[in-house]
Amino acid sequence: MRHLRVLCAIADTGSLRKAALQLGMTQPSLTTQLHRIERAIGGSLFTREQTGSRPTALGHSVLSRARPVIAEMAALVSAARQEARETAGSGRHRRLRIGSVGSRAVAAWLRRVHERLPDTDTTIHVDISASALLRMVAADQLDVAFVYESEGFPLRVPPDAEHRVLMAREPQFVALSAGHPAAARPVVHLADLAGDTWMVDPTADHEYAAMRRVFSEAGLNPRVVQVRDNATAAELVASGEAVRHCQPTSLPGPGTVVRPVHGDPLAVRLLFTWRPRVLSPPALDALYADLRAAYLDLAKVNPAYLAWLARHEPVLLDRDQDRAQDRVQDRV
The missing domain is CATH 1.10.10.10 (Winged helix-like DNA-binding domain superfamily/Winged helix DNA-binding domain)
Structure with a gap:
């Protein structure tokens, strides 16, 4: 050490x-x-x-x-x-130890948990490595964790951990400079960005390998650089020096835009994981519902992602709307 x-x-x-x-x-x-x-x-x-x-x-x-x-x-x-x-x-x-990969949904998830469980000592551990979070769940260092799995590179979920799928296939969008020729298009193609430098975080599980696989299948070979610092990465995108894939719930930074990629070649699976017998089934259901609601609230703020969900996951939105109506009726 x-x-x-x-x-x-x-x-x-x-x-x-x-x-x-x-x-x-x-x-x-x-x-x-x-x-x-x-x-x-x-x-x-x-x-x-x-x-x-x-x-x-x-x-x-x-x-x-x-x-x-x-x-x-x-x-x-x-x-x-x-x-x-x-x-x-x-x-x-009572205590609750939550782990999560980096996501804008984390803050809203915690807020919902705090409101529902005000007397519970709730902590959060954020790590870019999903594998590290899963190991912490298995080692009784976390009770639940929100992680993602790069498509084509399954996570090694510990045998004594269980999981529930939040999104079977979340598309990864791309962040690029507002001055980029492809920025004016509502949807970009990988070929439009073949001449750009792409960025990956070397500490993220399988991110580099997943990106290389997608490029190889598309017959492309763009330059890929490894950048750990988010502030530096944002500056490189805004200046037009590089592009990077991002979560579809991401907000564009100054001088940048976020666009869907045609055909959704880059994707991840979102998982809610936990150790058995630590929390009761009702408690797990409630935590999962809090996370799902926080995630969908973010999705609805992004018109491009909301449109994507309406095309590919309409049942997800319909169920969320039904739950919202049920809550209103309960209050009435």
């Missing part, structure tokens, strides 16, 4: 000197430790430049695996401390 934290500190600060300060070490000691790690792995993990240290391709690969391990360890320690505090107290109080 110490070695993994060293690598992450260097990557996050972009400097051996700053990483050493962050870790409470001397720079020579940190450099020696980095050399030892690189010798053990068999390759350079960082390039040394005048402007700082940057991960190599091998470094990105190692970091993408190191960060989930560190996050899991931090979650384990946090959960253990919390349990110890509760055990030492006068009595145990």
